[in-house]
Amino acid sequence: MDEIMLQSGSAGNIVYQQLKQQIVSLELPPGTALSEKETSLTFHVSRTPVRESFVRLAQEGLLLVLPQRGTRVSLIDPDMVEEARFMREQLEKAVIRLACESFPADKLQEMENNLMMQQESMERHDGKSMFELDEAFHRILFEGVRKMGTWNVIQQMNAHLNRTRVLWLSQDPHWGHLFGQHREMIQAIRSQNADLAERIMKEHLTLSISNLPVLKQRYPEYFK
Amino acid sequence: MDEIMLQSGSAGNIVYQQLKQQIVSLELPPGTALSEKETSLTFHVSRTPVRESFVRLAQEGLLLVLPQRGTRVSLIDPDMVEEARFMREQLEKAVIRLACESFPADKLQEMENNLMMQQESMERHDGKSMFELDEAFHRILFEGVRKMGTWNVIQQMNAHLNRTRVLWLSQDPHWGHLFGQHREMIQAIRSQNADLAERIMKEHLTLSISNLPVLKQRYPEYFK
DNA sequence: TCTGCCATACTTGTATGGTAGTATGGAAGT
DNA sequence: ACTTCCATACTACCATACAAGTATGGCAGA
Structure with a gap:
């Protein structure tokens, strides 16, 4: 979608694209545990844009978010x-x-x-x-x-x-x-x-x- | 998706579902201007869950987010x-x-x-x-x-x-x-x-x- | 040794303050 | 009357602090 591409410079969108690429390429294998904190450190941003990307990836079925428990790269169904x-x-x-x-x-x-x-x-x-x-x-x-x-x-x-x-x-x-x-x-x-x-x-x-x-x-x- | 249903109690998810229903039913007609602040007041939650729902709705093409300018219900293409x-x-x-x-x-x-x-x-x-x-x-x-x-x-x-x-x-x-x-x-x-x-x-x-x-x-x- | 409890260190969810970019209206200058 | 500029009031974006739920390891007691 073009309206999403327009925000391509935002931190949240960069984290989103990077994570998606890593997941689809299996660089982050199915089952890998992630956390907002950890990811925010590796990307040198705060938890907010990381959380934003997690939400989008979860909606696409690439991440599985378990409230108060953790987030994992979804297994292949x-x-x-x-x-x-x-x-x-x-x-x-x-x-x-x-x-x-x-x-x-x-x-x-x-x-x-x-x-x-x-x-x-x-x-x-x-x-x-x-x-x-x-x-x-x-x-x-x-x-x-x-x-x-x-x-x-x-x-x-x-x-x-x-x-x-x-x-x-x-x-x-x-x-x-x-x-x-x-x-x-x-x-x-x-x-x-x-x-x-x-x-x-x-x-x-x-x-x-x-x-x-x-x-x-x-x-x-x-x-x- | 089931993994999303599980979070159905969260404020962000409630706002998301409510907004989606209102948009699809045309209760919020195409072109309507929204803002994180305003929406957070009407739903009596903070801007964070509102922003989360905006992200999801934008990804589905129901909202159009213009950085630093505003958010509108997308026109029908x-x-x-x-x-x-x-x-x-x-x-x-x-x-x-x-x-x-x-x-x-x-x-x-x-x-x-x-x-x-x-x-x-x-x-x-x-x-x-x-x-x-x-x-x-x-x-x-x-x-x-x-x-x-x-x-x-x-x-x-x-x-x-x-x-x-x-x-x-x-x-x-x-x-x-x-x-x-x-x-x-x-x-x-x-x-x-x-x-x-x-x-x-x-x-x-x-x-x-x-x-x-x-x-x-x-x-x-x-x-x- | 085994069992049960609990402090602790995680996790995601939420609220809020501050930043930078944008639209707008009015005042000043031509 | 018209244009230009700027203060102001927005906007989404980001960082941070706090709240609430959950897993875990160690310790006490049997």
């Missing part, structure tokens, strides 16, 4: 992950169908460029870069059909889903598979084959949580 | 309304398809009961009751297919959409039309006719913003 995937599937299928009807040429070019950068990151085995490019790829799709509000909603509810994707990409890439699907999507949009595009997208997003059970077994302390 | 409707259409179409595959009998009975109460409210010309029953009707649908997380996301993003629905139901009901569609939905679920159910849902949600231009012309000061 597998049911929520599946439901986030479900929502994202429905929305992205509809969006890529729109893209097949009409899509601006410059955005299509952006996607092509992104795809080339994906190949580079893949060769460098750069998981972090690959994750960001994947994110950007889908974002461009939403920009092209002018559904940024929808993209923002997805971003918010992807709190849990994104953490599992980070976990997954850090160990069992399947990057080639993802890359191939991205390329197929572009081709489908070009040829305006909506049914094909929808099918690819569905498989693409299904793949993204296919080994959730494996992750749950490997990192049991991260899950609910 | 027609583009956001349309996009919220778009999202809701995609999600509810998918959900009612699931319902057509399998749906628990007790939930179906709840929907039948709700439908009867809708008829009563319709005869009493009770718009507020009708709005709440409509809300509950769709909620039961999500409960039946166990997609409450999805329902909660819809509730959040419906901030703008709901205000237009309140505005609309207060003057040009079309209650009979809504009622008929609800009845058809139940029949479609019973007969497990997913394609029919999806079509009705699409029409149902399209209808819900069909006269947005009229509203925009009638209450121009409420829109962006």
Whole structure:
């Protein structure tokens, strides 16, 4: 939201963004105990802006605030992950169908460029870069059909889903598979084959949580 | 979210819920100027919990905070309304398809009961009751297919959409039309006719913003 | 050794004073 | 009459002090 970006200089907003980045990147693993006091010391601000960021993060489901007891980075809820995937599937299928009807040429070019950068990151085995490019790829799709509000909603509810994707990409890439699907999507949009595009997208997003059970077994302390 | 319900006793949460109710019900019309000080006086609490609620409401897009200038109830953004409707259409179409595959009998009975109460409210010309029953009707649908997380996301993003629905139901009901569609939905679920159910849902949600231009012309000061 | 109590050190929740930035109205100057 | 400037009264933002609830470790007593 633009109205939030406007306050980007405020201490509270800086703490919020920093914490969110650290949580989603698993730099602060699920279950980590935080406290307003401790956090205020590390960021060299008072408790007020820290508390403000805690409230926002709790509303997004990234923090769990227990009154008078403490605050912890929320555990990943597998049911929520599946439901986030479900929502994202429905929305992205509809969006890529729109893209097949009409899509601006410059955005299509952006996607092509992104795809080339994906190949580079893949060769460098750069998981972090690959994750960001994947994110950007889908974002461009939403920009092209002018559904940024929808993209923002997805971003918010992807709190849990994104953490599992980070976990997954850090160990069992399947990057080639993802890359191939991205390329197929572009081709489908070009040829305006909506049914094909929808099918690819569905498989693409299904793949993204296919080994959730494996992750749950490997990192049991991260899950609910 | 349950973790937020747990703090329901806190002053900050009470202020938050009260303000949200007043905003969505248009008791606090779009554009209304608020201030931490003023609000703290009316609720007989300090500025801290008020500020906390402002932060949360701003994140939901219901308040617009301008640093060092003031806080206003956000205007209704027609583009956001349309996009919220778009999202809701995609999600509810998918959900009612699931319902057509399998749906628990007790939930179906709840929907039948709700439908009867809708008829009563319709005869009493009770718009507020009708709005709440409509809300509950769709909620039961999500409960039946166990997609409450999805329902909660819809509730959040419906901030703008709901205000237009309140505005609309207060003057040009079309209650009979809504009622008929609800009845058809139940029949479609019973007969497990997913394609029919999806079509009705699409029409149902399209209808819900069909006269947005009229509203925009009638209450121009409420829109962006 | 084990159990129960309690002081203590945490936690979040709330109130309040002060700071810096902004809008506004009136006075002074042209 | 019109413009410019400035005092004043706002605003949200931040720091800090206090209040109330909770976990914990040690000590006393059995």
